[in-house]
Amino acid sequence: MVEHDRTVGGDPQEELAARLRLLQELSKRGVRALARDAGLSSSSLSRYLSGQTVPPWPAVIALCRLVQRDPRPLRPLWERASNPLPAPPRTTRQVHPPSPPAGAPRPPRNDLPRDVPDFTGREAQLTAVLDGLVGSRVIAVDGMAGVGKTCLAVHAAHRLTADYPDAQLYLDLHGFTEGRKPLDPDRALRTLLAALDVPSEKVPQEGGVEELAACWRSELAHRRAVVVLDNAADADQVRPLLPGAGPSVALITSRNRLLGLDEVPPVSLDVLTEQESAELLARASGEAEGRE
Structure with a gap:
């Protein structure tokens, strides 16, 4: 560059x-x-x-x-x-948020990145993602680096928040992150279970990925959650992370078409057309001028 x-x-x-x-x-x-x-x-x-x-x-x-x-x-x-990322606290003394009243439910977990305010040019693909989740509950978005896979998945997840109020989770699997190894399924599952506040005594400490995956599916089975699994390396990395029975849904992004997930419909992205790029630039510039 x-x-x-x-x-x-x-x-x-x-x-x-x-x-x-x-x-x-x-x-x-x-x-x-x-x-x-x-x-x-x-x-x-x-x-x-x-x-x-x-x-x-x-x-x-x-x-x-x-x-x-x-x-x-x-x-x-x-x-x-x-x-x-949130700014670190100004003081070295650890500050804890106030605890909710006894018996009060915890607020739902929402790890989604900020939605893109100028989202445009992907209406057909967005419709394909949302419609595909109705039938299969899992969708995989593929395309080359920088084409907007994460933006599409995150935007769709924000659209789904009202229908999946129990949790909105986001996890970068680092499948193609320069200088980092892809996140292995064991670590990914433990991160996701922690995000759901699953007590440590319920999380399998022995037995491997299969036991962790079963615990993850069990926890999702009684929740309405939307999970974004971003930047996947391949089908083997994400297969243990998919929801099982129950209403939860998952959106996967990868540079590769995840052919090993036969039951997961793909949505492929290409670069924006010149007209779509011009429309997006016009909208972004117009909003910027309006704030001056």
């Missing part, structure tokens, strides 16, 4: 802004000229370059294309900047 040694470490939003400033240097354009050629407003571009605002993904694509650079390596950084 572009040089890494000149970027800022730490805050992903600041690092993304530094990468965008490198793109501006490569373009040899001022802010006004760069904004014009990328189809953006100069005020919006200024905020992107300064790190005040995270740009919509199509704006990043437009800037990369102007300097003939592949935008896909920037996608993981953009996703971290768009969905920042």
Whole structure:
């Protein structure tokens, strides 16, 4: 993509802004000229370059294309900047949230990343995902890196929240995360069971993945939950994580078509058309201008 040694470490939003400033240097354009050629407003571009605002993904694509650079390596950084982790507490003293009154039900767990406000151009695929879940309760979204698989799955999961109020879970399986091994099913199942607040004494400590998978399916059987299993490496990684009997649903994303999951219908994504990209850029720029 572009040089890494000149970027800022730490805050992903600041690092993304530094990468965008490198793109501006490569373009040899001022802010006004760069904004014009990328189809953006100069005020919006200024905020992107300064790190005040995270740009919509199509704006990043437009800037990369102007300097003939592949935008896909920037996608993981953009996703971290768009969905920042909660800030650590200011004090070293551990602060616990107030406990609910005795006998009061716990609020449902919601781990979903923030929904994309400018979601557009995927209406047919979104319909296919939602309709497919009605019949099979599991759907697999595949496509190349940066095409928008996670955005589609997360958007669909947000749409389903009202129908699956018991839990909304998200787990990155790191199937294609650079520098990380894919999350093994044992670790993934323990993470998911912990997210459901399953008492440790109910979680099998011996016996392997099959026992953990049975415990997971049992816990989901009496819940209405939606589970996003993002960035899967292959069918073997996700097969133990799928819900069994019961109403819960799962959305899987992967760069590969998960052919080993014969019972799971696939939804394949391609890049946005020029018209869809232009529509998304127009909507994003219009919303940005409206806040000024």
